Amino acid sequence: MKKAIIIGASSGIGKGLAKLLADKGFKLGLTGRRKELLDNIKxxxxxxxxxKAFDIKDINATLKNLEELVTELGGLDLLICSAGTGDHNEKLEFEIEKRTIDTNVVGFTFIADWAFHYxxxxxxxxxxAISSVGGLRGSRHAPSYNATKAYQINYLEGLRQKAVKLKQPIAVTDIRPGFVDSEMAKGDGLFWVMPVEKVVRQIYKAIKSKKKVACVxxxxxxxxxxxKRLPNIIYDKM
Incomplete structure (x- = not known):
């Protein structure tokens, strides 16, 4: 039986992946901030x-719980980082930006490094890792969200380079969703909002084939x- 950990499994894509992987015969460690939602899934x-309920901004708690999960699972084949946050921040309130950076950069990096070393x-x-199509360009509506997703995209590429140099069968997959019908889809007039179930099915296919990058x-x-190709003179006015 394969063993997997999903970081950020209490809702949205993480929750959908938890249910799908369980149906596929995985033994799973689920994490999230909201214990009651994790308990409902279980x-x-x-x-x-x-x-294990914890916040990835708490590095010590993250380390402790990851190590406990691996022990209780009896090993680890797959780790999915689906935890993330982001808010519209038209007024550039620093606390919103800091919260996004602490989760999407600091917490993400610790998990990525821990998984790679393991x-x-x-x-x-x-x-x-679940990054975002939004990481391809900046955003006046949510500057830190798009910027932190760009960081994740580049960090994952760096890990893939490391895996190639090691010449070991370590796969690193960057999943880039568009708008998904979940708590993360914020704002009015969003287009092409995809149902979670459809997104999760396509993510599972990308995981199975060990794709490097998949837009879903x-x-x-x-x-x-x-x-990627839109000229700055046009994009800056959007």
Whole structure:
């Protein structure tokens, strides 16, 4: 039986992946800030899940709980980092920016490093992180969110380079969703908002094939391609 940990499994994409992987026969460690939501997931399938409630901004708690989960699972084949935050911040309030950076940069980096070291020591493994199509360009609405997702995209690329140099079967997958019908989809007039179930199915396919980068859903590949090529003189006015 394969073992996986999902960071940020209490809602949205993380919750959807937890249920899908359990159906596929995985033994799972689930984490999130909201214990009651994790408990609700476990109540549906108690044999498949081990839960730990903590906030990834707390590095000491993150380390302790990751080590406990690996021990209780009896190993680790796959770690998915689906935890993240972001808010519209038209007034550039620093506390909003700091909260986003503490989660999406500091917490993310600790988890990514921990996972990579673990897989390097056991000489195989798969690290998956949910970044965002938004990481391809900046945003006046949510400057820190898009910037931190750009950081994640580049960090994951660096980890892939490290894995190649090690010549070990360590896979690093960057999942870049567009707008998903979850708590993270904030704002009015959002377009092409995708249902969680569809997004999760496509993420699972990308994980199975150990893709390096996957935009989900597939139609968001078009948006990503346009964003990359849109001239600054046009993008700056959006």
């Amino acid at each position: 109540s549906e399938n108690p044999e498949s899940y081990i839960n 897989f390097e020591n056991q000489k195989y493994g798969h690290f998956v 859903t597939k139609r968001w590949r078009l948006i990503a391609a346009i964003l």
